[in-house]
Amino acid sequence: MSTHPKIVVIGGGTGLSVMLRGLKQKPVDITAIVTVADDGGSSGILRSEMQIPPPGDIRNVITALAEKEPLLSEMLQYRFRSGTGLAGHTLGNLFLAALTDITGDFVTAVAELSRVLAVRGRVLPASDQAIVLKAQMEEGDIISGESNIPKAGRKIKRVFIEPPNVKPLQQAIDALEQADAILIGPGSLYTSILPNLLVPKIAETVLRSEAIKIFICNVMTQPGETDNYSVSDHLKAVYDHVGHHIFDYVIVNNGEIPPQVQSKYAEQGAKAVPLDLEEVTKRGYKVIADQLILFRTYLRHDAEKLSGHIVQLVESWMARKR
Incomplete structure (x- = not known):
């Protein structure tokens, strides 16, 4: 039996893969629960x-x-x-x-x-059935299909899944129940992260768990999904869908993004997610902020640094529980 901390990661998309490349180098036991x-x-x-x-x-x-x-x-x-x-x-x-x-x-x-x-x-x-993601926009109309939602380019009020009573994968529930740490993000908030939490029993199991729960916030906003969102807006969207505060910690980037990189992203309508620290801490979240970015062709999390923070948090959480 492995004595390594059991870490369950929930999400989908590129951001999750980048983080996992760093995390797999650490002495941890990883289970990834991925959107369908x-x-x-x-x-x-x-x-x-x-x-x-x-x-x-x-x-x-x-x-x-x-x-x-x-x-x-x-x-x-x-x-x-x-x-x-x-x-x-x-x-x-x-x-x-x-x-x-x-x-x-x-x-x-x-x-x-x-x-x-x-x-x-x-x-x-997250489930062995495919689910259809739908979004209700601020104006009240419904857009169907994960790939169509960001294309609408409008403000999302909420997302929901069909069928609503889809069965979660039992192994995913078991992994969450046995976890020492549960990580959510990075990834598309409405189309990669929330669809997992909307699968019945998943959010409920996360909530009940005594594991440390960490939200890894995206570095940049996502056009058609999180335009002009701050860190607290991301957390509020999760709260509004789940009905509870589920995170103990939030990991965010506070490193400067070079102007030429910012203008490259601005052409696509994306900008850096601002950390509204006062608002986030007021809601009871503890914040770990660091220079967490690397720029090659795209802006990505520094997987090595990010996984270092994660392992440190998990180990001190487990030590306190002993």
Whole structure:
């Protein structure tokens, strides 16, 4: 039995994968619970044609946690550029679809691919059923489909899932019940993070848990989702959907973003998420703020630094509980 802290990470999208690349280098036991609301691109096609949960976010997380050589991971992320019916699909998505067909079960397919790639930890879908994400906009109209919501470019009032009574994956609930730490984010607030928390029993189990609960806030706002949001706006959106304060700590970037990087993002309508410290602490959250960014082609979390903060928080939390 591993004596390492059991960390459960909830989310989806690129931000989660970046963080996991850092976290897998640490002496921790990782379980990633990943959204099944994706309906765009290759995932969306496979979801509707093969009646399986969308594989894209799961594939990204498996690749991030894989211990096998980079070429194999690169192959899984390879997107076909041509070929009738093939163009647009990633090899990893097709791999998961094939394994689902062979094993007769999506969850088994994920476990088998994880085994082949010597994944550090476990990757679990939030549910073994695909869910449809819908958003009610401020004006009251409803937009259906995870990929369509940000495209509307308007303020989201709330998101909800259909079917509302979708069953959570029992292994995901078990992992949350046994966790020493639960991390939520980074990732698209309305389309990657909240869909997981809306799966029945998941938020409730997080709430009941005695684990340390940490929210990792996005560095930049997301056009069509979190325009002009501050750190406290992100936390308020989670509170409004779940009905409770669920986090003990919030980890945020307070590092300066170079002006040329800011203007590059501004062209797409994104800007740095401001830390309204007074508002966040007033609501009872403890804040860890640090220079947490790296810029290569895109702005990303510094996975090494971020995972260092996470492990430090988890270890001191566990020491206090002993």
